[in-house]
Structures are given as structure tokens and as C-alpha cells.
Amino acid sequence: MIAHTHPYPAIEVKALSKSYGEVRALDGISFEVGRGELFGLIGPDGAGKTTLFRLLTTLIAPDQGSASVDGLDILADYRRIRQRVGYMPGRFSLYPDLTVEENLAFFAALFDVKVRDNYDLIAPIYRQIEPFRTRRTDKLSGGMKQKLALCCALIHRPSVLFLDEPTTGVDAVSRNEFWDILFNLKAKGISILISTPYMDEANCCDRVALINEGKILEINTPQAIVEGFGETLYALSGEDMFGLLEAARRDKEVRRCYPFGETHHLLTSPGFDPRRFAEALTATGFCGVSVRPVEAGIEDVFIKRMGNG
């Protein structure tokens, strides 16, 4: 195994921009992913995550700015980059009419390696789907397809792994298993850039970048991002949730109110008193009103930052 003792970061992005016609998919973003780091890109659909992946995997060329992967420039050294990255596009790119082992063998041949050469790397994952190795890929469950796609992306022992929304459309149990696999890969020294629309998965990353409309809102560890929320967040609940949402939005001291799971989250102005607010709502006829402070999550940070946009 090649020791990863490069002086370069795994990924380095400098003021990268890319437009599709009028749409600025990426607008001058910069960040760095360290060696062996698990770096998350968090953002809604259309934020520019997939464009960033395609740029870094040398599938498209940037309009402005530069980037390097493994110390190699994405324009000048794109052929060498292609030999050492693993890429799992948003849709699991497997051949549905081939069996599990045929898919794996094909992707190994694509990178001119033998499956057994790097079997140790994929073994923990592949063992789970091995009982189905003669089954056609289109007959697999979403979770199994995802694991097979990951095996295919890992078969040539890449030093940097790009995973574009690998957990989208996969059940919760498989998602948890998948993250456990990623922790193992990270422990083996593989740098990982992963994107996800699920905010709860952000906490699994070493660092995350919040990205929206082609711009990075913030880069930090998940804890630091949450700690940087910088104000008290309130959760509002009661019997008539829809009525409460409308009523809260009419209140002058509430800056923003949005549904969050079974409650509504409130961003408030200074001088907001939760007890007085609850009493006022009860007085107007709402039943079982409760307003209490809650800990902000990454999603709350995201909504707050997008609102300030």
C-alpha cells in the first residue's frame, strides 16, 4: 500500500466558478480538505454540490479559479487525477443488467486492477452483498446497490473518494451502516468529500461546508457551527400547529418561524419573553401552547444564514 505522505492537502479549491448559461452554479468558492479528513458538503438541491463534484473529478472545466486534487491540477493533470480518485455519482452508476460480481469485475478492469488485489479494502462492505453476487443489480435493494457502488468506487484503492449524495433514497438503517463504513475508510487514510441533503448526517463529518446557491456560507466543524448560532432558539408547539405558525409569524417580536419536525422553531428579537408570548397565544384561543428553548442544529444555522443571505 502506498503511504500517503504527500505534502499537499487532499483537495484544494481556490475561487472556483462555473456557470451554465445565466445560472451561476458555483460562485467563487474556496476550501481545503486535509489528508484523511471526512469533509461534508451540506446544502439543498441546486446548491452546486454536483457541479463541484464534476469539477473536482475533472468531468467539466471551471470558468474561473483553480483546484487541485492530491496536489494535481484539475486542468493540467486531469488524467493523473483520474487514476487516483474514486467517484460515486448521485445516481448509483452501476449496470442494472449485470450481476453484482460482473459489475465489480468490470470496474476493477476499468482501472486495470484485479478484484483480489484490493479485496482487503472492500471486504468489510463486499461481504454483506457477497451472498447475492450472482444476482442482477437491478434486483438489489437501495442499500445494497449503494454498498456495491461504493465497492466499485473503491476497487482501485483511491486516495481521495468523492461521494455525491450517497445516502439519498436509502433507508435509515443502511444510512447508519454506510457512515460506519466511511469511518473505517477514513481510518485507512482515505480522504473523503461527501455531499448530503440530510442535515443530521453533518455531525458525522470532521468538518462541513454549508453551501447554497453556489456560495459557501460557512466552513467549520459541526460543533463549532452549531455553537456559532449565537442566540436562543425556541420551539413552539400546541394543538393547532398550522394556526400557531400563522399567529407566530404575525408577532412583531418573532423574526422567523418555520416548521421543524413536530414543533415550530422561532428566531426572536431582543426582549422576547417566551412566557408572555405563550400566554398571549393562549389568550387568543390556542390550546396546549408550549414555548421552550431548544438547542440549535445545523439545519437551524442553515436556515438562519440563508435568511440573512
Next chain:
Amino acid sequence: MGGFMSFVRKEALHIVRDRRTMLIVLLMPVVQMLLFGFAISTEVNNIDFAVVAPKHSEAIRQQVERLSVNDYFTFKGYISPQATDELLRQGEVDAVVVFAEDYDRRVNAIADGYPTGPAIQLVFDASNPNVAASGAGYLQNALQVGGTQHLPIETHTMYNPQMKSAYNFAPGIMGLIFLLICAMMTSISIVREKETGTMEVLLVSPVRPLRIIVAKMVPYFLLSCINLITIMSLARFALEVPMTGSMVGLIGISLLYILLALALGLFISTVANTQVVAMLISGMVLLMPVIMLSGMVFPVENMPNILQAISYIIPARWYIEAMRKLMIEGLGFGAVWKEFVILIAMTVVLVTIALKKFNDKLE
């Protein structure tokens, strides 16, 4: 090289796993050839004929008797001249033999060397040109043997006076089928990878795009070769197309045409982004002109000038023309060098454009 072979293997698996498509691809040429072969089967028997004889004479009776005992003909009876058209239209009879009113006199006059009008008229239903063509020939022969040596017979073919031979369809079917298999199927198979996203992974791999493309073409090329063998065997043994022309030229120009069709498929795949679009382009932009303008159905010479001009850029036109010369007219390779050069030029241009457009980036 291991990478290349596994690519070819993967492509072959795609084809084999798609049973329905493969069955169509392998059976379509057979079915088409046999369908057209049926139509041009030269073995015509059971020709039903009726006789119009205004005046019965011993000579006429002998002629009719001779035809009646012939295996190929079935005598349906004497009819009036007015009933001729009616019976032919209804399909009651395939032919009507009309004896002249003064048949005996005319026959004698001919025998003595005096000029005179025809003694017998044959009226044929040529809505099936093959029955008409062969049947008329048989009947004429049979009547000649029976009568005097130089009995002039006037033959009318009704409903399809040109009597176009369906021989022409064999080269036409080949021009169509190779285009269908190579251009349509290659383009769809490449575009499918774009659509499902596997192309992204292929491009991100270190494999060069040229290899991806060539590996994709190999199985379709082999499939087309199987079809070439099937079609040529059927043409030779089932349809009895002469095929006395240069065999090397025939196979050579067919392989060249297959390559051209593959290049066309590759070109379509660089333009189309979805399988539906690829199919529409192959169907509308390739197949329609081939059927209409290549001379497969309508002779190019009869088209308006503008359509003739368009037909110059249709590869199938040149291929079909060359194949006619080689398969039916039985000419040597020297007779088709012009078509050969044109097809080579077209292939080179298409491959160049396609490779330029098919780069190793997504856009």
C-alpha cells in the same frame, strides 16, 4: 488490454441479456428476406386460365388440351370476351388466352410466310408481377411448342405494366438492416450510459474514450457480420439471387458499410442526450431517407432533381447501388470502385467528426 476485453465482454453481456432485442436483431433479417423472397419466388405453378375462342376449331381445341395437361396450368373453361376483365379482377383466373376469330387462317398465313396480325393474345393479371412474368413466359412457350414455330403472340400485362422485380429488395434490406443494428443500437447503447450516469464513472476512469468507443462497437460489428452471413446465405440459397459478382467486393463493401453505420451511431450519440432522442434521430433522420431516397423502394432516376441531389449524401444509396451491381448484375469489383471510394470518404468524415465531438469531458 485486459481492460479492453472486459469492456467488450460487458458490452456483449448487455446485448445477450436483452433477449428480446437480440432476437429481433437476429431474426429481423431472416424474416424480411423470407418475406420478400416469397414474393420473388420464381417457382410459379397453378396458373388458372380461361380461354376466349370466338370460333372453335380443331387447332384451338388441341392447343387448349395441351395446356390443360400441363402441370403448371389449370383450365377453367371457355368464356366470352366481355367476361375477361371481370374474371381477372375477381381473381377467378390469372390469365386469359384469347384466340383470334380467324385463328386457323392466321396460323396458316404465318406458316406460309405472309404478314398477318397476332393469332393469340394473352391477358394477364400482373398485380402479382412474378406470377405474371413467369406465367406469361410459360404460357408462351407452351403455345409455341404446340403451334407453328414463329407464332407471334401479343402479351398484355394489366395493373402493373412495369413489372418491377423484387430482386432489388435484397440489397435494400441489407442497407436498412445494417443501419438499424449498427447506427441505432450503438447510439442507444452509448446514450443509455449517459442517461443512467455510468458514463460519468467511465470518463472519470483512466480509460481513454477511444477505447470505450471501440469496445462498444466490437460486439455490434460481430452481430452485423452474423447478419451479413445470414442475409447472403438466404439471398443465395432461398431467393436464388445469382450473386455471380465479386465475392471479395461484396463482403468488403458490406464491412465498409457496417463501419460507416457504426460511425453514424457514434455521431448520433454525441448529439443525443436521451435514448428517446437517439431513437428518433436514427428512425427519422436515418431510416426514412434510406427507405425513401436510397433507391430501395423508388428508383432514384425517377425522383425530382432536388431529391436526387439529397440522395447523393445518403450512404445507403451508394451501398445499395454497389450491391445491386455485385449481387444481381454479377459485375466485378472494378464496377463498384466509385461507390467504394465514396463510402470510404463518408466513413472517414463521420469518424473524424464523431471522435472530435466525443471528448473525455461531460460537455
